[in-house]
Amino acid sequence: xxxxxxxxPAGPHARARIATAGAPLAAAxxxxxxxxxxxxxxxxxxxxxxxxxRADLAVLAPEAVGNTWxxxxxxEPVARNEPWLGSALALVDGLVGAAAAAGHPAKRxxxxxxxxxxxxxxxxxxxxxxxxxxxxxxxxxLIGPLGSHAATPGSFDGLPVFLGCNEADPHIPLDxxxxxxxxxxxxxxxxxxxxxxxxxxxxxRDELTALADIVEALVKA
Numbered sequence: 001x002x003x004x005x006x007x008x009p010a011g012p013h014a015r016a017r018i019a020t021a022g023a024p025l026a027a028a029x030x031x032x033x034x035x036x037x038x039x040x041x042x043x044x045x046x047x048x049x050x051x052x053x054r055a056d057l058a059v060l061a062p063e064a065v066g067n068t069w070x071x072x073x074x075x076e077p078v079a080r081n082e083p084w085l086g087s088a089l090a091l092v093d094g095l096v097g098a099a100a101a102a103g104h105p106a107k108r109x110x111x112x113x114x115x116x117x118x119x120x121x122x123x124x125x126x127x128x129x130x131x132x133x134x135x136x137x138x139x140x141x142l143i144g145p146l147g148s149h150a151a152t153p154g155s156f157d158g159l160p161v162f163l164g165c166n167e168a169d170p171h172i173p174l175d176x177x178x179x180x181x182x183x184x185x186x187x188x189x190x191x192x193x194x195x196x197x198x199x200x201x202x203x204x205r206d207e208l209t210a211l212a213d214i215v216e217a218l219v220k221a
Contacts, residue, residue, distance in 0.1 A: 003060060070116070
C-alpha cells in the first residue's frame with residue numbers, strides 16, 4: 001500500500017512514493033519510518049521491517065525520486081546537496097507529522113535508515129529535538145563535513161540513538177560516526193554505538209536485533 005501526504009514537500013522529492021506495511025497508521029502500536037540507501041528503494045526497507053516480528057507496527061518507507069536522496073556524498077558541505085537534501089528532510093518531517101496527526105506521541109515514532117537513508121534519518125533527528133522517540137543509523141552519520149554541527153540544536157532528553165557501522169566501511173568514515181555519537185551524547189541523547197569487524201557495507205543480525213529491541217521499548221513507552 002502507499003500513503004499520500006496532505007502536504008507533500010516542495011522540491012525534487014515532491015512526488016516521492018511512500019510504501020506502507022503492517023497496521024493502519026491510526027491503529028498501530030508505534031510508527032517506524034525506514035529510509036533506504038542510495039540506489040535502493042522502499043521495498044528494501046519493508047523487507048528489513050519484517051525482521052521486527054510485529055504486525056502491530058505502522059511501517060512507512062519513503063522512496064526517493066530517482067532512488068537517491070541527494071547527489072553528493074554525505075560528508076560534503078550541505079549546500080552542495082541542495083535542494084535535494086532539504087526536500088528529503090521535509091518529506092521525513094511530513095511522515096512524522098502524519099504519524100502525530102494520527103494520534104501518535106513523539107515517544108512512539110522511530111526514524112531510521114541504512115547508508116544514505118541512515119544519514120538522512122540522523123540529520124532529521126538532529127534538527128528536530130523532541131519530534132521523535134528514537135533514531136537509528138545503520139552505516140551512516142550526520143550530514144556535512146566534520147565540525148559542521150558544532151552548535152547544539154536543543155536537548156534530546158534521553159533520546160535513544162543507535163549507530164552501527166563496519167570498522168572498514170568503504171562509504172562511511174568512522175570519524176564521522178564517532179563525531180555523530182559524541183554530538184548526540186553532548187546534547188542529552190542516550191547513544192548505543194557499535195562498530196563491527198569485517199562484514200562490509202550491509203546490515204547485520206546484531207543490528208536487526210538492536211532495532212527490534214528499540215521498537216519494543218518504543219511500544220512500551
